[in-house]
Amino acid sequence: MTHNDTYQVSIVKFGTRSTLKSDVYLNYHIYKTADGPVDMDYFFWVIRNGQRTVVVDTGFSRQGGESRKRTFLIEPIEAFAALGVDPAEAPQVLVTHAHYDHIGNLDLFPDSNIIIARAELDFWLSSFAARKQFQHSIETEELDYLKRAAGEGRVTTFDDDYTVAPGIQMSRVGGHTPGQSIVTVQTSEGQVVLASDAIHYYEEFEQDLPFMFVNDVREMYAGFDTIRQLIDTPASHLVTGHDPSTLDRFTPVTAGPLAGLAATIGRKEEQS
Template sequence: MSELWEAYAIRYAEDLNRRASQTFLGGAGGDALTPFAYQAFLLRGPLGWVAFDTGADEAACARYGKTFVQGLPLALQLLGIDPGTVRHVIQTHLHWDHAGQPDLFPAATFHMQAREMAYVTGPAMQHAVLRAGYQVAEIAAHVALLHAGRMRLHDGEVALAPGLTLHHAGGHTDGLQFARLRTRRGWMVLAGDVVATRAHLERRVPFPALYHVGDALAGFDACLALADAPEMVIPAHDPWVAEAHPAACAGGEGWLVRLD
């Protein structure tokens, strides 16, 4: 069986007016514009189709002041994917913009780090600054998946399938994880929020919403070490992702692109 994976990015929302002071720890860069994209991903390989984060719907984007682009359901439709046949979902962490629509995949097993579940249901959530970005209903939905036997909680690195591994990073949240996959272009890293934009990686300055600064910095090096080249590290929030890669299909220009 081939170990190669296809990888697709869905730019479902954007914040084109975001400032550097909101984007880099310590307010580095001041009022300079740092446009943000909000992205989920779909993979195809030895496990069939796999979702990498479930993004957020239009209503959630409106609540957080983000401009909606196109939804994950339309991406599934354009790629000819029956959501009921998707058997695996990789959840990097449970912030609203990554974990908002678990019900899109009614037959899937979800994969998350055990530390993320412990984090969102533990004493850290007594602090408003740490619980910002989480929605109680979404945490409850993932706890329900655990009790329904549809959530696998991992401890560190795990080989999910040939050519696909998951890796704990922490930093942004205590249980944040990323994925490494073998593609026809070589080893690619879907960094999730370990690397929000390429500028974070280049400048070695983390995103300001943090649980552990040291883990965030170490995460940069972990992603680079596991990718065949820096451009094979795919950030979760960089508009470059949709701008630098070709449309996956007709109608996907600028928001549904193929990465491999």
């Protein structure tokens, strides 16, 4: 393995909210477990080495966050700047799914190639996006931007798996949304699974609890199984989409604008 196919993963927490488990897990009452409070944190991820920068999701916009009463901890544009991510360099942007809290700032990267599962793009550009159960999780203007980007030839789609670069792969698992994808990344500390919303919480994964908003429950369970197989064999680290304990599990960022709001996995290899 060379420096070219080994990366550092940065996990950035930019927002948060407080809710209840019954508002998080599907049909929570069937588990006959007492309800209780739970926080939900909001993240995006950046994959880097000396040769390449890849952005994984872009968080929620000011409009998307405020209309849902989410708390901003840092503006995503400021967090990207703190990481040294320069939109002018047109880094690839991987969209794990098109919910408001994952594509809210795509317009920060007007020259970037966007990679998204074909099933995800097709679904959200169809009439189903306007149905109440789906519309709850999107911002129409953001889907319009994604559609325009596709029209400009800036969107790459895939069916099942897509090799972004040596050491970085994107895979569709479905479940939460039709094209929900995960990203696997090779780092100096082993392979990382960026589960995004295929798994919102570690508890969700460990106790087999499907999330409240789901397109296909069977696919969501199958996605759990796919990730279990990865963790049992090649992968060393699981990064979930919204769990507040996430940053505590990895190397914390302790200085600068992202102190207390970010963590890393692996080294960022320098240009050789």
